[in-house]
Amino acid sequence: MELFNKSGALIASVLVMVGALIACQAKEGTVPPASEIEAVAQRLGAHGGAAAERRLREWAEQGSVVAKRELGMLYQNKTPQRGEAMRLFEEAARAGDAESAFQLAEMYHRAADGTGHEPEKAWPLYVQAAEHRHPKATLRLASLARNGSDEAARWLAGAGLK
Incomplete structure (x- = not known):
């Protein structure tokens, strides 16, 4: 029974994250406020997820300094992505x-x-x-x-x- 409760909680949190991403995608082409980007990044750090990472990357490519910083935070401890983290941090730092x-x-x-x-x-x-x-x-x-x-x-x- 305990396994079912943990699985249910995990599924519920994933569904909430997917819902948030869908809501963000409904406003395609717009970058959400910093607090929303940070919330997606926090969920990504806690649960992983290619969709959330892809969304952060899209926002970073649209020029969001916060998304660049959050992706950098995600990548900085991953050896293959350290160079990318440094590039993202540098761009965001140049933006202030x-x-x-x-x-x-x-x-x-x-x-x-x-x-x-x-x-x-x-x-x-x-x-x-x-x-x-x-x-x-x-x-x-x-x-x-x-x-x-x-x-x-x-x-x-x-x-x-x-």
Whole structure:
């Protein structure tokens, strides 16, 4: 009986996701608000689904910065798609998305794993995100700056942590 309840819950959640996608497709050619894109991405992360991923890709191709960021988040930990994640984050960061700038900076910062990217590329991206009040970027800048330096103090003051 417990198996039936779990299966029923899974089927119900998939049907809700499919319904949301159908509703979005009814407005073909329009990009939904950021909150709707993020909700689809969250369901995709929780349950997977080629249809949801395809829809995010369509929105990204239509120019949605949020869809690019969410696809990047989906791909960043998948080795074959890391390059695509970096490209998506870069496009979204250029459009002013602070979270994308931070995520791309994190990928560069961790890139000492032989991927061919230089961790030095992370600094300007952290700065971009911190200038848009991204708290983790601000803290990362402070930790990367020399301990006790004026620059570290400036970033910590910007985060309200001095």
